[in-house]
Amino acid sequence: MRYISTRGAAPRLDFEAVLLAGLARDGGLYVPESWPSLKPKTLAGFDGKPYAEVAAAVMAPFIGKAIPQKTFQSMVAETYAGFRHAAVTPLVEVGEGVWIEELFHGPTLAFKDLALQLVGRLYDHVLKKQGRRVTIIGATSGDTGSAALEACRDRRAIDIFILHPLGRVSEVQRRQMTTIDAGNVFNIAIDGSFDDCQDIVKACFNDHAFSDKIGMSAVNSINWARVMAQIVYYVTAAVALGAPNRKLAFSVPSGNFGNVYAGYAAKQMGLDVSQFIVGSNRNDILTRFFKSGSMKVSGVVPSLSPSMDIQISSNLERLLFDLFKRNGPKLGEAMNAFRKTGRFAAPKSGWPAVQKLFTGYKLDDAGTLKAMADLYKRTGMLIDPHSAIGVAAAEAARKDKSIPVVALATAHPAKFPDAVEKATGIRPALPAHLGNLLSRRERYDVLPKDLGKIQDYVLSHRRSGSGN
Numbered sequence: 001m002r003y004i005s006t007r008g009a010a011p012r013l014d015f016e017a018v019l020l021a022g023l024a025r026d027g028g029l030y031v032p033e034s035w036p037s038l039k040p041k042t043l044a045g046f047d048g049k050p051y052a053e054v055a056a057a058v059m060a061p062f063i064g065k066a067i068p069q070k071t072f073q074s075m076v077a078e079t080y081a082g083f084r085h086a087a088v089t090p091l092v093e094v095g096e097g098v099w100i101e102e103l104f105h106g107p108t109l110a111f112k113d114l115a116l117q118l119v120g121r122l123y124d125h126v127l128k129k130q131g132r133r134v135t136i137i138g139a140t141s142g143d144t145g146s147a148a149l150e151a152c153r154d155r156r157a158i159d160i161f162i163l164h165p166l167g168r169v170s171e172v173q174r175r176q177m178t179t180i181d182a183g184n185v186f187n188i189a190i191d192g193s194f195d196d197c198q199d200i201v202k203a204c205f206n207d208h209a210f211s212d213k214i215g216m217s218a219v220n221s222i223n224w225a226r227v228m229a230q231i232v233y234y235v236t237a238a239v240a241l242g243a244p245n246r247k248l249a250f251s252v253p254s255g256n257f258g259n260v261y262a263g264y265a266a267k268q269m270g271l272d273v274s275q276f277i278v279g280s281n282r283n284d285i286l287t288r289f290f291k292s293g294s295m296k297v298s299g300v301v302p303s304l305s306p307s308m309d310i311q312i313s314s315n316l317e318r319l320l321f322d323l324f325k326r327n328g329p330k331l332g333e334a335m336n337a338f339r340k341t342g343r344f345a346a347p348k349s350g351w352p353a354v355q356k357l358f359t360g361y362k363l364d365d366a367g368t369l370k371a372m373a374d375l376y377k378r379t380g381m382l383i384d385p386h387s388a389i390g391v392a393a394a395e396a397a398r399k400d401k402s403i404p405v406v407a408l409a410t411a412h413p414a415k416f417p418d419a420v421e422k423a424t425g426i427r428p429a430l431p432a433h434l435g436n437l438l439s440r441r442e443r444y445d446v447l448p449k450d451l452g453k454i455q456d457y458v459l460s461h462r463r464s465g466s467g468n
């Protein structure tokens with residue numbers, strides 16, 4: 001398997017290289033050159049199989065010869081053995097034909113663990129083989145940061161710097177990052193929004209002298225390996241609900257568009273998905289995009305679902321690549337213009353198919369609280385504000401009631417206790433392994449949204465040895 005950049009002007013890479021590369025040299029994102037196929041017979045064979053077994057099979061074509069098959073299977077088995085639920089991503093029916101897939105049973109209580117617990121192990125394997133070290137710089141609106149730090153802490157060949165927007169993540173999310181006591185972990189709170197943090201990460205990658213010097217790598221969904229591992233739970237949900245003999249719809253609370261893009265990838269591989277509902281909070285650029293085909297960037301506004309407080313959705317570029325019929329240079333021009341003007345219009349050809357598959361749905365904070373309260377009254381279940389947007393969107397925007405819809409529950413309610421308590425009167429407790437989180441010592445530095453200052457910080461704090 002080879003990977004190509006969405007901008008068409010970076011080298012084609014194999015899996016090992018794409019894992020370590022992060023952003024492509026031309027500023028694009030890597031995607032597989034072609035999609036491996038999940039045949040109906042293969043899907044039927046997954047029925048009743050443990051999550052790890054399906055995961056290894058779904059991901060195998062993306063890994064190619066980079067890792068011996070048996071080694072990869074053990075790595076995957078070890079990854080998901082650490083999850084708190086035997087099914088890894090259990091399904092619960094909450095209404096007629098409406099299902100919730102719980103993606104928060106990993107160590108940091110968000111769907112990011114499903115990919116990052118594996119990515120940490122992949123890094124170890126590849127860096128050991130190549131005798132290399134890397135410096136990771138990542139941006140988070142709350143969940144990627146804690147999952148990435150947990151996955152990379154104390155790994156000898158990695159230094160990891162995570163930028164989060166100051167005061168714009170929940171206390172639990174912040175403490176999950178800042179209380180990690182490991183010599184290779186550095187937390188930076190940026191006086192700005194998540195979009196500012198993500199911009200800085202991309203600018204660091206695009207400064208090739210800097211990124212080469214530190215051997216820069218990515219844990220955000222820029223990194224193809226993140227998307228690859230997220231494809232799996234779309235497949236397991238579909239098979240559990242009747243695939244390949246039954247169609248399915250998914251409702252995905254979205255921010256950076258990585259999660260729902262993984263679903264799109266599953267569909268490209270052969271999963272029969274009739275609709276993707278893309279849930280947003282007040283930062284509703286994606287809702288407007290799927291309605292009109294155009295985007296206009298405005299400022300990020302804080303909401304009860306802070307991890308989705310995003311306006312520039314990084315992975316949309318991967319979908320647009322297909323919309324531009326995989327013409328990288330043309331997409332590159334459009335993305336550069338989008339960056340300059342804050343405006344983007346989808347090409348007319350191909351747009352009806354996108355609009356047929358994707359439906360945007362926006363829910364404000366009042367609607368989110370109501371969705372949490374309603375579900376609690378109806379089922380006794382507590383859900384976090386991000387997942388609540390997914391469930392409300394599933395119920396309101398599904399096109400065909402005869403097709404089951406799966407709403408992805410992306411975080412544990414205890415990550416957002418204030419919002420859950422406000423909606424239901426109940427304050428969810430943290431699982432035992434995080435019991436003393438609120439009394440642990442925090443460590444982080446606050447920096448302005450200034451590229452030079454952040455680069456200086458990285459250069460002066462990283463341990464020697466990574467990069468050139």
Ligand SMILES: Cc1ncc(COP(=O)(O)O)c(C=O)c1O
Nearest residue numbers: 143254255256257258259307410
């Ligand atoms: C809890 C939660 N829900 C939803 C999202 C949005 O996911 P994505 O950025 O992949 O669209 C995030 C952040 O990524 C998140 O942390």
Ligand SMILES: N[C@@H](CCOP(=O)(O)O)C(=O)O
Nearest residue numbers: 140141142143144220221256
């Ligand atoms: N919501 C995310 C934002 C970063 O998304 P990623 O999937 O690109 O890592 C977060 O919680 O940090």
